Amino acid sequence: MLELKNINKSFAQRRILNDFSMVVPDQQIVSIVGPSGAGKTTLLRCIAGLERPDSGSFLLDGQPFDPVEDRGSERKIGVVFQDFNLFPNLSVLDNIMLAPKMVTGLSTKQAHEQVESLVESLGLAQVIKQYPFQLSGGQKQRVAIARALAMEPAILCYDEPTSALDPTLRDTVGQLILDLKKRGITQIVVTHDQQFAEKIADQVVTVKPLNA
Structure with missing residues (x-):
């Protein structure tokens, strides 16, 4: 609390x-x-x-x-910013893995393994090699959420x-927030x-x- x-x-x-x-x-x-x-x-x-x-x-x-x-x-405390704040030069997967690698010192392989289930559960598995400019607004939102959750706040x-x-x-975003509550x-x-x-x-x- x-x-x-x-x-x-x-x-x-x-x-x-x-x-x-x-x-x-x-x-x-x-x-x-x-x-x-x-x-x-x-x-x-x-x-x-x-x-x-x-x-x-x-x-x-x-x-x-x-x-x-x-x-x-x-x-x-994790934060999902209004404009997402994704790094345009990094792929979806690299955006999500960046904090675990930099803060906890995980290797790329270890970070990948740590976020794999997270990527799957948020429906991002098909876009992990894409870059932010290639994503819809809803996809960017989910990447930003995944990046925040990767630090297990x-x-x-x-x-x-x-x-x-x-x-x-x-409504899709609302359902995602409710799913995370579950x-x-x-x-x-x-x-x-x-x-x-x-x-x-x-x-x-x-x-x-x-x-x-």
Whole structure:
């Protein structure tokens, strides 16, 4: 279980998050919704260790936890970015294997063996030799998810997972997130899409601009 307690964050004198608290139970999906400028992405970046809060604390399974310092081989938080952030010069397989090889020092063969079942379960086996420019939006999404899962995080976060996709693919992404829940993966989904959030989430947390 992940707990956020009284998280505060400001940029250039503007308060974005004010004493924000939240609990993310194990093996559940929590959606964070709100309008642009409400602080959804800032909150996600703090959870993922990409931004350090000005104050506040995190607990993971009841123990103090610093996402910024979580950079070891057993990384706790994985992130799927809105624009996927795939390396265009690497194949699908190399994109997925890169982190296990660089962070844990696995050989190419060892990394391949580690991600093989992951590639299969996400329906990517037929495109592992292709490059990002050859993929559909839905395929890029699955590659980004596979890359994050390759590090076996305790919690997987998504930043607007449906925003870069054709609307017809929204339900496919939602089903994928629900399938990952069945595998015991705790997930946090930041989205502006209230309907999507309510469809997939066990809990919907709404954030609003502080000057609203």
